[in-house]
Amino acid sequence: MKFKALTAVAALLAAPLAYAGGPDDDTLVVNEEVEMATKVAAPAHMSDTGIDTIMSGWHFRTDETQSLQMDDFENPSMIFVDQAVDYFETVDGTEGKSCASCHESVEEFAGLSATMPKMIDGKLTTMEDLLNSHRAEAMGAEPWKWSSAEMQALVALIGLQSRGMPMNVAIDGDAAPYWEQGKEMYYTRYGQLELSCANCHEENYGNFIRADHLSQGQINGFPTYRLKQAKLISRHNRFRGCIRDTRGETFAEGSDEFRALELYVASRGNGLSVETPAVRQ
Numbered sequence: 001m002k003f004k005a006l007t008a009v010a011a012l013l014a015a016p017l018a019y020a021g022g023p024d025d026d027t028l029v030v031n032e033e034v035e036m037a038t039k040v041a042a043p044a045h046m047s048d049t050g051i052d053t054i055m056s057g058w059h060f061r062t063d064e065t066q067s068l069q070m071d072d073f074e075n076p077s078m079i080f081v082d083q084a085v086d087y088f089e090t091v092d093g094t095e096g097k098s099c100a101s102c103h104e105s106v107e108e109f110a111g112l113s114a115t116m117p118k119m120i121d122g123k124l125t126t127m128e129d130l131l132n133s134h135r136a137e138a139m140g141a142e143p144w145k146w147s148s149a150e151m152q153a154l155v156a157l158i159g160l161q162s163r164g165m166p167m168n169v170a171i172d173g174d175a176a177p178y179w180e181q182g183k184e185m186y187y188t189r190y191g192q193l194e195l196s197c198a199n200c201h202e203e204n205y206g207n208f209i210r211a212d213h214l215s216q217g218q219i220n221g222f223p224t225y226r227l228k229q230a231k232l233i234s235r236h237n238r239f240r241g242c243i244r245d246t247r248g249e250t251f252a253e254g255s256d257e258f259r260a261l262e263l264y265v266a267s268r269g270n271g272l273s274v275e276t277p278a279v280r281q
């Protein structure tokens, strides 16, 4: 059954598409206050991709799903973000400290998420890495699992402090080799279906695959609340799901491969507003 559906996907992608939708022309304003840049000129490094405008995944969702992201009282992510405020203040580990022991408020992290992942001490570092290294080194606490509720809630809370700011990850200097690695992955065909990220998110965005309206696969709204899973989803979890859908072997969340892919995918969104925490189907 599942195999049949996936064969159909391959057929759908190989054949001219039956129906094309395309992004809508709505405007994303959150809380009637923060207007988001959801369609902007593609960054220079994408000049050979055929994409001249990069677009938030929000434009590809139904009106009902879109509206949930327009009001924080409706946005189901906010329950988890509220919990993260508690985690921030909870003492854990051998040092008897909480995040709040050293950081007065999460607001001091405004702007940080727009630049992540980035090189820190010669290592490509994601927000999850930063939080776990602080837990280990500053608190003497056990690391959180990548996609644990605590981890993704705190990644979302810190991301929220950058909401509305333009994504701006660095791809030059010592980040360049990781960016190249991520780019190569983006164009690698995975799985029995032999589909790359680009086959779906570069060549077919705006088209439907099964009942799903394909976006450009941007990560400017992550962690994202997925209605289908009823929880916050990490970037790496999304990558895993997409590779699994090609019937491919996938990489682990928190693997170096996914760090590099995250940098590359983030860079394809440079200029879009951070929308964290977004809401998706």
Ligand code: HEC
Binding pocket: 088, 097, 098, 099, 100, 101, 102, 103, 109, 112, 130, 131, 134, 135, 138, 139, 154, 158
């Ligand atoms: C013992 C004190 C201490 C504790 C506890 C601590 N931090 Fe930090 N944190 C620091 C210091 C000092 C820095 C700045 C230097 C650095 O980056 O290491 C920092 C930097 C950071 C940064 C990077 C800021 C930037 O702009 O680069 C983040 C994010 C962060 N901390 C989050 C947390 C979170 C979340 C927790 C709880 C899980 C936590 N920290 C616990 C001391 C602490």
Ligand code: HEC
Binding pocket: 009, 056, 057, 058, 060, 186, 195, 196, 197, 198, 199, 200, 201, 209, 212, 213, 214, 215, 216, 217, 218, 219, 221, 224, 238, 239, 242, 243, 245, 246, 261, 265, 280
């Ligand atoms: C078989 C087609 C297909 C392939 C191949 C594929 N994806 Fe996806 N992806 C989807 C579909 C369908 C969705 C859900 C609708 C949407 O947002 O595009 C999705 C969603 C996403 C999203 C969430 C976007 C948002 O706004 O919430 C990201 C990020 C993403 N994909 C990244 C990737 C990456 C990176 C790769 C390569 C490793 C990849 N995808 C490969 C089909 C695919």
